[in-house]
Amino acid sequence: MSRRDFLSGAFRGRNVALAATGALAWSHLVDESRGATLSPRPPGARDENDFLAACIKCGQCVEACPFDTLKLATVEDERATGVPYFVPRSTPCYMCEDTPCIGACPTDALIDGTAIDEARMGLAVLSDQETCLAFQGLRCEVCYRACPLMGKALRLEFRPQERTGKHAYFLPVVDSEACTGCGRCEHSCILEEAAIKVLPRELAKGQLGSHYRFGWKEKPEVSRDFTAPERAPDLPAWEHSMDRVLEAMDDLSGIEEP
Amino acid sequence: MSWIGAHRYWLARRITQLCILTLFWMGAHLHLGILTGNLSASHVFRTVPLADPFAVLQILVTGQSLAGTILLGALIVAVFYAAVGGRSFCSWVCPVNPIADLAAYLKRRFQIRGQFRVAGSTRFWILGLTLPLSAILGVAAFEWVSPIAMIHRELIFGAGLGLLAAAAILILDAFVVRRGWCGSLCPLGAFYSLLGRRSLVRIGFEAERCDRCGDCVVVCPESQIIDYDRMTARGFIDSGQCTNCSRCLEVCPRDAYHFTLRSRRSAAQHLDGGDHHATRSAA
Numbered sequence: 001m002s003r004r005d006f007l008s009g010a011f012r013g014r015n016v017a018l019a020a021t022g023a024l025a026w027s028h029l030v031d032e033s034r035g036a037t038l039s040p041r042p043p044g045a046r047d048e049n050d051f052l053a054a055c056i057k058c059g060q061c062v063e064a065c066p067f068d069t070l071k072l073a074t075v076e077d078e079r080a081t082g083v084p085y086f087v088p089r090s091t092p093c094y095m096c097e098d099t100p101c102i103g104a105c106p107t108d109a110l111i112d113g114t115a116i117d118e119a120r121m122g123l124a125v126l127s128d129q130e131t132c133l134a135f136q137g138l139r140c141e142v143c144y145r146a147c148p149l150m151g152k153a154l155r156l157e158f159r160p161q162e163r164t165g166k167h168a169y170f171l172p173v174v175d176s177e178a179c180t181g182c183g184r185c186e187h188s189c190i191l192e193e194a195a196i197k198v199l200p201r202e203l204a205k206g207q208l209g210s211h212y213r214f215g216w217k218e219k220p221e222v223s224r225d226f227t228a229p230e231r232a233p234d235l236p237a238w239e240h241s242m243d244r245v246l247e248a249m250d251d252l253s254g255i256e257e258p
Numbered sequence: 259m260s261w262i263g264a265h266r267y268w269l270a271r272r273i274t275q276l277c278i279l280t281l282f283w284m285g286a287h288l289h290l291g292i293l294t295g296n297l298s299a300s301h302v303f304r305t306v307p308l309a310d311p312f313a314v315l316q317i318l319v320t321g322q323s324l325a326g327t328i329l330l331g332a333l334i335v336a337v338f339y340a341a342v343g344g345r346s347f348c349s350w351v352c353p354v355n356p357i358a359d360l361a362a363y364l365k366r367r368f369q370i371r372g373q374f375r376v377a378g379s380t381r382f383w384i385l386g387l388t389l390p391l392s393a394i395l396g397v398a399a400f401e402w403v404s405p406i407a408m409i410h411r412e413l414i415f416g417a418g419l420g421l422l423a424a425a426a427i428l429i430l431d432a433f434v435v436r437r438g439w440c441g442s443l444c445p446l447g448a449f450y451s452l453l454g455r456r457s458l459v460r461i462g463f464e465a466e467r468c469d470r471c472g473d474c475v476v477v478c479p480e481s482q483i484i485d486y487d488r489m490t491a492r493g494f495i496d497s498g499q500c501t502n503c504s505r506c507l508e509v510c511p512r513d514a515y516h517f518t519l520r521s522r523r524s525a526a527q528h529l530d531g532g533d534h535h536a537t538r539s540a541a
Contacts, residue, residue: 019387022383023387023391026391027391029403049396053317053320053322053396053397053398054317054320054322056309056317056401057296057407058299059286059295059296059415060300060301063285063294072411074416074418074420075412075422076418076419081402082401082402082407082408082411104294106299106301106307106309106327106328106331107299107322107325107327108323108324108327108328
């Protein structure tokens with residue numbers, strides 16, 4: 001078939017209809033292989049959508065990982081097929097200083113030069129207070145001790161324990177600014193099913209409406225610049241308004257003149 | 259001729275395919291650094307980058323910026339295949355090739371008739387759709403559904419359900435459409451056809467030796483390219499769709515086929531760009 005035959009055939013109605021149907025089915029297949037489950041990504045990964053677009057699925061990060069943490073999602077996974085992920089509960093990221101996975105990425109889908117402490121693979125979330133031992137008033141702290149950024153990414157918050165009246169709760173609290181999502185906490189949790197889990201950040205994080213102002217945070221600024229109005233109104237509010245309306249009507253009279 | 263002699267290129271191809279796969283597997287599991295990665299992107303001796311130019315093109319149209327490493331890798335591969343014939347990838351490297359060849363063999367051996375016909379141009383349509391679709395979907399459209407990548411990844415990183423794609427291609431090719439995947443649908447093959455249109459390495463043809471027995475047509479996976487008049491006029495198979503699989507060389511009882519370089523032939527017979535070049539270098 002010559003190029004001309006190909007191009008002249010290309011725009012016949014039937015072919016266009018076939019191509020459109022094909023494209024729709026194809027798009028659906030792509031959606032399917034994107035999968036339903038979101039997973040923690042390797043260190044330095046671009047934001048999820050950009051990462052899915054830029055990853056060429058070569059598996060070089062997987063090969064470079066000395067702890068066999070990273071996996072490539074297979075077809076039967078409910079995850080984006082062929083893209084690297086990890087399951088912190090079985091093997092967390094041990095946060096190598098030299099980040100061999102990032103170095104191995106040929107496309108920069110894992111952004112070159114990302115320091116491991118700046119990596120955001122996911123976000124640890126204390127997802128179940130009802131089973132977490134610390135919330136029962138027991139001293140556990142295993143996740144806290146396992147955290148490579150202990151005291152920063154995972155802090156302990158002390159609260160009085162009402163049941164005994166003389167003990168304290170040692171509650172693990174995640175700081176999303178510092179947490180890398182490495183999953184050492186989830187991996188170390190001593191429960192049958194971890195009460196602290198690493199979730200993809202876009203799944204875990206809330207978003208505050210931009211109009212919110214917290215008085216106690218902005219108090220210093222407000223009190224510095226705020227001055228009371230010099231003249232307190234001596235008339236009730238409605239009388240003020242009435243004056244304004246009358247003044248306005250005086251102005252209107254000018255309009256009627258030719 | 260001995261069996262080995264009659265299958266020398268066939269054997270060479272199978273060995274090449276197997277070696278590439280084994281080296282990738284050893285890279286992943288034994289941390290042997292000869293080849294790491296897979297056919298989408300890799301490194302040779304952990305230094306020279308290689309990348310699938312079609313995959314890189316799809317990623318670029320999604321609007322992502324890519325590292326220089328991958329662009330260089332894609333360039334190296336593109337230049338290589340532009341020179342040796344784009345579809346050499348298909349018959350010498352691609353893991354689907356043995357499956358497609360097995361299906362074609364079964365079809366011949368057991369005289370299985372294909373029920374459906376799909377135009378060979380369909381793959382160019384699919385190729386044409388890949389780039390706009392990638393731009394719309396925001397991910398590399400073919401890479402996300404490619405049975406080639408799926409089979410290849412499963413072979414290297416652990417055999418799972420993805421290998422069903424291999425079975426699907428075998429069934430498609432053997433029972434539904436003759437040369438269904440490689441010959442009709444695969445956009446990667448179509449991409450390499452276009453890339454290798456003007457390739458240097460070609461299968462040469464000597465018309466005076468040919469007695470038109472048709473043995474080559476039977477074995478050729480792209481039999482539409484065996485066009486006697488065109489081959490006689492050119493002195494070689496001048497089509498990007500030739501995969502350089504060299505089966506025609508092996509089966510021809512009169513040795514009418516041989517490997518050749520485009521420039522030498524075209525200098526002798528045609529007044530095209532290659533001719534000027536040859537004249538100048540001779541002078």
